[in-house]
Amino acid sequence: MHDGVEDISAEIRRPKLDYPFETVPTPGAGDAVEIRPGVLWLRQPLGGPLGFINVWALADGEGWAIVDTGLQTRETAQAWREAFKGALGGKPITRVIVTHLHPDHIGLAGWMTRKFDCRLWMTRLEYIQCRMLVADTGREAPEDGLRFYKAAGWDEESIDNYRHKFGGFGKAIYQLPDSYRRLTDGEVFRIGDHDWRVVTGNGHSPDHACLWCEELGLFISGDQVLPRISSNVSVFPTEPDGDPLTDWLTSLAKLKATVPDTVLVLPAHNDPFHGLHARLDHLMAGHERQLGRLEKSLAEAPKRSIDVFGSLFARPIGPELMGMATGESLAHINCLIGRGRVVAEQDGDGVTWYRAA
Template identity: 65%
Template structure:
């Protein structure tokens, strides 16, 4: 799970979002969002505690009533028990027809293998999300590659932090039930019939490679996954596999595109926190928060800085050993964005550490 460190919360002004539901579902319960659309939650633990998942009324190929599921929770006994309770309870014992996954992070895709195998259902996901997930899952149990160690050393990590990284490497796959061995590809712009309604696929990137949102114009609903969250800014990171990537530009471009494509009157169904109205205001706030962060960062690197030296202008929280990896990835995303805009330069010293300074 990769959700942000509240990068956009420096500003005292927040958009005036509205939350139409006065309570969220408990484990084993569901809240009706619209006809044939149910809101359920699966346990996560940690700061976020829950992930929202969605059940959409659908039919099996032979015409029996069932449920298409969107996102699945992280793999584990607690989540499996929560699914058993939900299926027997508010979902009425009806079968799962299809499993849609917005993106490849374990809290979203983790139980897809369990549900697809239990009901002989197909996983629906974008190609890059499926392939990336399989690639990361293959690292489980491996030693940390030297490329990755050099990557974090260049960011300014000390030897203790590098040793911690080596010890924890390869944990991604532990949050996954064995992935489905095949999938149905979702593409940007696809129109998918689910039950009585057509849902359009709107792809974004930056938080993950090819994140799929689902928008139903008839119901005025948008399942946003992690692409738009009401109270936190999703993690946007550079990783050792693509050290020169510019995911923040991808993220900002995606948000602008979503604002131009999806009307403001939708009810947004996010992966975390509660359903809300105010999509366009929230997008403006997310973009503005990152742009202000870039401005602060540009001013800071008037004198050369390492990645580990810039956290205080991007995040309000203290960055401890548990947040260091995420903060490094987000810090690099902002620095790489400045590099791409021609506003910064990077120089590596003799010890392999990168220093960033504002371009002349």
């Protein structure tokens, strides 16, 4: 799962990836590492187990195009101020490109676009859904959400925790711009001296944009491909019957068919690496193995979604990971339902039980 949880497919032999910058000091606050001429690697603080997010600056005429921004925090804003004066040489930001809607990627996009009077670039569904989630800030938890987690088997303490935390998404995001420039899958656009192609994926977020520059041999993967951790793929109360895991697996296969194995992958977390196709194969095989274990578990006896954590995750799930783990468990269950391998039945208390078909 993303956000620092151990890779759930770790029992499958991990591919040996090549990290060409592992002997290079990673960038500190305000500093950058040059990946290629005109391509800079910066890191912004996150806190928590991940510690940081990788962001990228691409030379764009007399300024820089920025890919992803970090959270809206005083520490991140100060790190950017130091970068503007230091690694970016006082040049303006020409555009802010955001891979997807999660706060560690879009958090300071509104701040930066206003500061430099430039445009936000992202896919339509990511922009619209982000605005929708930000609009929930300060709302009470909806009845649909309470029913969703009761159906999953949550106890009252866990549901009260959901009530308390609901509406916090927008707190880590600076006010979004009221307009944006839409990115579309397969689109090619120029940044500075080079063409970049948009390659979208689904499952971790609704329409995640990756950027591929064939000439430079670079692939900015965001959270769509990470080398050491597995991105969270979850079902949420807004779409309880969704099948994001099938979307995710389809997207990984699409990336393998579209982007050559020779690229240097620039991920949002961990370090740049070679070995894209091996990592994609590993991620797909890991989820298929989990689906097999889950189906076997549900053949033994009907279970709620919270009862199958042991079949999916390599570590115990505490209260801080309950929502993420439930969402990912349901993603695997709904995938098996879509394949005709599992059926669902709700009891008189509104709790859903799953069994192998």
